[in-house]
Amino acid sequence: MEYLSVRETAEKWKISVRMVQQFCTQGRIPGAQKLGKFWAIPADAEKPQDPRVVRKRGAELPSTSSLLDHTNLMPLMNTPFQPGQGLAAVEAMAAGPQRDIATAEYHYFTGKPEAAAKEAEPYLTSSDMGARLSACLIYAYANLSIGEIQWAKFALGELNAVLTAAGEQSPQLKAAAAFIAAAGAVLLHLPLPDGLPATQDFLPRLPSGLRAFALYVQAHYLYLKGEYGPSAGMVEATLAMGAAAYPIPAIYLHLVAVMDYMSLKQTEQAKAHLLAAWETARPDDLIEGFGEHHGLLGGMLEAVIKPGWPEDFKHIIDITYRFSYGWRRVHNPETGHDVADDLTTTEFAASMLAARGWTNQEIADHMGISLNTVKRYISIAMEKLHICRRQDLKQFMLL
């Protein structure tokens, strides 16, 4: 591949060198690489839109009428299907953007990020806004797991740019963009994007499956604010209102319920939700969510999945390591929080429970390991984090 310097690119695009450098550092130029102090930019890279211009003129979006169709907005997420029939549901969709996006979803949620990114990429600049928003979300998350952080940031930036550009011109597009942008931010524990409308303003405009996932995002947001009871209540109500028929939202809703009930130390309810998520996910191998949420599940995967399904557990942990590596690369620079980066998943799980005030014996009983093993995990974690007090674990855990 041929590359250009920043100065050459600036001359080619007729913009300032500083602007090109900003695009590079913001990850808005796919394929741009930093070599020492210099940037190498693919010669065939397209000039990104200047977000300042986008805000002024409302971006180059299609007409409002084409924005009212949710057909290609996360179609698999929005499809009710029997567990085990996920692939059949994808194949039953119309050929073209809908099936392509659904295939990318299927691969992403079954832990195959390389395939998902490849399938989503052609739609990143599509004029079909449903396909485009979906592609950006899938592409962002898939690239986190692949380790291509700047491409992930590029896609997240595009989501926010669409949200800004949607303005007031199309409530339907605004709703779709808000849903996708909120999902992109909340699940990465990033600040909510500017211009995000209130939940009650965009939720009614979404179809049932996406509304269920949006409520999962909302419940996750409440969890992050420490409002575990309201979050769990929202999950229970959403599932009771029919979300259980949509496997992908249902899995994620159950997982946030596990997080909530573990925080409330109601382990039986947490276990029931984990098993419900597992029964929904396992027939289609939809295990990505389990890997993504591992650090927040309070050792529940070690306690329930590991003994019963050891091979699946290994696969989940592989996903956890890949996803969390990218997650931390995006999360830390944005928020400045310290996140335990050097711990194994088991050290993290035991330390998180310790940070929540669980005793060693309680952790041992919950995780099904010996008391000495628990103390070993926690002491190693504290040494790696260079702390001498158990309560200092809190500042490194996702509480």
Place this chain on the structure above:
Amino acid sequence: MERAKRHNIEGAILEIPLIYDQRTGQFIEEYPDLLETPVYTPAGERILLTIEDACPHAKLRPEGMRDCGSCVYYRQSPECLLGVCGHEKQRRS
């Protein structure tokens, strides 16, 4: 030769083995089980890990956790996870 770190805990010398952690590239202290094999200072007070679960004699600080490190009788040693319990019931008999 096995690597170890020497600690002087109020006069008691403890050699704590070090294990290499590949993930972080650092040596980590591997603490012994001080509940099963008690160790005392020359003054007869018991050395304990700061992360041990609090015992029935503990008097916990309100802002702390339920562990030795949060107990008013426990004196934390610097730069390690060891300390000394000052409660009478924990003294060497």
